[in-house]
Amino acid sequence: MTTKKTFIDPLIDNNPITRQVLGICSALAVTVKVEQAIVMTFALTFVVTMSNLIVSILRKYIPSSIRIIVQLIIISTLVTLIDKILEAYMYDISKELSVFIALIVTNCIVMGRADAFAMQNNPKASLLDGLGNGLGYGSILIIVAFFREILGFGTFLNIRILPEFLNNGLMILAPGAFIILGLIIWAQRTLTSFVED
Amino acid sequence: MELLIHYISLATKSIFIENILLAYFLGMCSFLAISKNVEASKGIGKAVIFVNGITVPLNWVIKTFLLDEGALVWLEKPLQWFGMKLSIPMISQISFLNVNLSFLTLICFISTIAALVQFVEMFIDKFSPSLYNSLGIFLPLITVNCSILGASIFMDERGYTFGESVVFGASSGVGFYLAIVCMAAIRFKLRYSNIPDGLKGLGITMILTGLLSMAYLSFSGIQL
Numbered sequence: 001m002t003t004k005k006t007f008i009d010p011l012i013d014n015n016p017i018t019r020q021v022l023g024i025c026s027a028l029a030v031t032v033k034v035e036q037a038i039v040m041t042f043a044l045t046f047v048v049t050m051s052n053l054i055v056s057i058l059r060k061y062i063p064s065s066i067r068i069i070v071q072l073i074i075i076s077t078l079v080t081l082i083d084k085i086l087e088a089y090m091y092d093i094s095k096e097l098s099v100f101i102a103l104i105v106t107n108c109i110v111m112g113r114a115d116a117f118a119m120q121n122n123p124k125a126s127l128l129d130g131l132g133n134g135l136g137y138g139s140i141l142i143i144v145a146f147f148r149e150i151l152g153f154g155t156f157l158n159i160r161i162l163p164e165f166l167n168n169g170l171m172i173l174a175p176g177a178f179i180i181l182g183l184i185i186w187a188q189r190t191l192t193s194f195v196e197d
Numbered sequence: 198m199e200l201l202i203h204y205i206s207l208a209t210k211s212i213f214i215e216n217i218l219l220a221y222f223l224g225m226c227s228f229l230a231i232s233k234n235v236e237a238s239k240g241i242g243k244a245v246i247f248v249n250g251i252t253v254p255l256n257w258v259i260k261t262f263l264l265d266e267g268a269l270v271w272l273e274k275p276l277q278w279f280g281m282k283l284s285i286p287m288i289s290q291i292s293f294l295n296v297n298l299s300f301l302t303l304i305c306f307i308s309t310i311a312a313l314v315q316f317v318e319m320f321i322d323k324f325s326p327s328l329y330n331s332l333g334i335f336l337p338l339i340t341v342n343c344s345i346l347g348a349s350i351f352m353d354e355r356g357y358t359f360g361e362s363v364v365f366g367a368s369s370g371v372g373f374y375l376a377i378v379c380m381a382a383i384r385f386k387l388r389y390s391n392i393p394d395g396l397k398g399l400g401i402t403m404i405l406t407g408l409l410s411m412a413y414l415s416f417s418g419i420q421l
Contacts, residue, residue, distance in 0.1 A: 021399055025343045026226040068340070069311055076304045084300065099350045105307055106343045108226045173414060174220050178407030183398050189395035196398030 002104035006125050010132040016109045017140040017181075018188040027141055028056075028177040034157050037138070037145035039093050043086065043101055045134025047078045048110045051131030055118040062119075073113045076105045103156050109133055140184065147180050148172070200360070205421040207361060214417055216372040217344050219410040221351075224344030229402055231335075231374040240380035241335040242374030246367060248317065249338050249348050252310050253366025256349040257359055266397055269293035273318055273369055306349045311340045380409060 016022045023044075030040045049077055054074050057060070062070050083101045085095040094101065104110060111135050117124040152171035154162035170176045189195070217223050225247070231237050262268055267393045280289030285297050318336045322329045339345055352362045383405055392401050 021229055022226065024229060025222045028222040031305060036306065069308070072307055072311060076307050080303050083303070085333075098348060099354060102303055102350050103223070103343050103347055105303060106341050106346045108341065111341050139383065164213065169240070170411075175221065175407040177222070177410040178403050178410055182396075182403030182407060183402040185403060186393070186396045189400065193395075195394045 003128060005080055006179065007128045007132040010129070010136040011139065012136075013141060013192055014135050014186065016112075018185045019192075019194065020109075020112070022112050023107045025134075026103060026107060027137070027144065028181060030044060030097055030175070031148055031177060032142055032152065032172055033096075033149050034145045036093060036096055036132055037137050037141040039086070039090065040100065041134070041138030041141055043082045044104055044107065044109070044137060045131065046082055047075065047104050048113055048134045048137075049127060049130035050078050051110055051114050052077045052118040052126040053123055055114045056121060056123045056126035057142045059119050059163065067115070068111075068121065071111065072105070075110050075114070077125040109137055140181075140188075143184055144180050148176055150175065155183045161177070201222075203323045204360065204364045207364050208371075208418070210421055211365055212372040212375065213413065214419060214421075216376060216410075216413050217348065217369040218373050218376045219406070219413045221347065222305050223347035224373055226344050227338060227342050228373075228380065228406075229399065232377055232380040232384055232402070235381040235385055237335075238377045239374075240331055242370075243331065244335040244339055245342065245344060245373045246370030248310075248336070249364065249370035249373075251346055252313055252345060253348050254359060255313065255353050256306050256309055256320035256361045257352060257357070257362040259309060260299075260302065260353055263303060264298045264302055265419065266297035266299065267294050268298075271298050286383070295324060302353065306346060306353075310345055310349070312332070314340050334369075344369070376409065376413075380406065383409070 010016060014020065017024060017027050026044070027042060030036045051071070051074055056071075057070055058074075077104065083094070086097075086101060113130060117129050121129070146156070148171045150161060151168050154160060154164055154167050162168075168176075171180070213218070215221065218225070218228055230243050237340055252358070260268075262271065273291060277289055279287050280291065314336055318329075348366055352365060357365055361420060380402075384402065387401065387405075396404075
C-alpha cells in the first residue's frame with residue numbers, strides 16, 4: 001500500500017466508524033456540541049497516532065502472548081497524559097467530556113489499529129495510519145455534532161443560527177445521537193456503495 | 198431498611214433510568230457486533246454482569262486504599278514499626294499523608310480489569326466447565342469493553358461507598374444484559390425485512406437502538 005493511500009483510505013472509504021464499526025461509544029457521547037467533538041478528535045488523534053508509533057517501534061520486542069497488556073499500558077499512559085493536559089488547560093471542556101477522555105483507553109479504534117496495523121508495519125506507515133484513522137473518526141464526529149448542535153441548540157460553535165423556539169430536545173438526548181449516526185452511516189455507505197451482508 | 202431501599206433505588210436507576218448502554222453509550226462496540234445472535238447476546242450479557250459485579254468493588258478497594266490522597270495512611274504504622282525494629286530512621290519517620298497517586302487511576306483500573314478477566318477465565322475453566330462453555334469466548338472480549346472500565350470510572354467519579362459500588366456494578370451489568378438481548382431479538386425479527394442496501398447491518402441497527410433508547414427514556418419520569 002502506498003504512503004498516500006495509507007493516510008487517505010481511513011478518511012473516506014475505510015472510515016473507522018461507518019465501515020469498520022469501531023469506536024462508536026465516544027462518537028455518540030461527545031457529539032452534543034461541535035466544540036466538544038473537536039477537542040475529542042484532537043485527543044483521540046493524538047492517542048492513536050502516538051500509540052501506533054510507539055507500538056510499531058517496539059513491535060519486534062513485544063512477545064505476542066502478552067501483547068494486549070503491553071498495548072493497554074502504552075495506551076493508558078498516553079490517555080492519562082492527554083487527560084491531565086486537558087484538565088490543566090481546558091478545564092471546562094474537560095469537565096463536560098467527563099469520563100469519555102478516560103474511556104479512549106478502551107476505544108476500539110486505538111486498540112484495533114495498534115493490534116492490526118502497528119504490530120506488522122514500520123513506524124512511518126503506522127504513524128500515517130494512526131493520523132488517518134484519528135481524522136477519519138473525527139470527521140464523522142464533527143458531522144454528527146454539527147447536526148446535533150444545530151437541531152438541538154440552534155447554534156454552531158456557540159453562535160446562534162436558528163431561532164430558539166426551533167430547538168429539538170430529542171437531539172440533545174441519547175436517541176438523537178443514534179438516529180443521526182444511523183442516517184450518516186446510510187449516506188456514507190450509499191456514496192461508497194458498500195453493502196453489508 | 199433505609200439502606201436496602203437506597204440500594205434498590207440505585208439498582209433501578211442504573212438498570213432502567215440511566216442504562217449504561219442506552220443513556221451513556223458505553224459498550225456499543227460489542228453491542229453492535231454481538232447482537233446479531235440471541236444466544237451469544239445472552240452469553241456476553243452474563244459475562245458483563247459477572248465481571249462488572251467483581252471489578253467495580255475491587256477497583257473501589259484499590260482506589261480507596263491505595264490511590265486516593267492520604268489513602269496510604271494505613272501503611273504508615275506497620276512501616277514505622279518495621280523501621281524502628283531495624284532502626285532505619287528514613288523508614289521510621291515516613292508519612293503518607295500527602296501522597297496522592299490518583300493520576301495512576303486509569304492504568305490501575307485497566308490492569309485490574311485485564312488481570313481479573315484472565316484470572317476469572319482460568320478459574321471457571323477449572324471449576325465450572327459448563328459456565329465456561331457459555332461465557333468462555335466472551336470473557337477475553339470484555340477486557341476492552343467500555344462498559345466495564347466505564348462503570349469503574351463512574352463509581353470513582355460519583356464517589357460511591359463499597360456497598361453502592363457492588364450494587365452499581367452488578368445492576369449496570371443487568372442493564373447491559375437487558376438491552377443487548379432486547380436488541381438481538383429485534384434484529385432476529387428483522388432478518389427477512391426488505392431494507393435499503395446502504396442501511397443494511399450497522400445503519401438500521403443504529404436507528405433501532407435510537408428507538409429502543411427512546412423507549413427507555415420513558416423511565417426517566419420515575420422519581421426515586
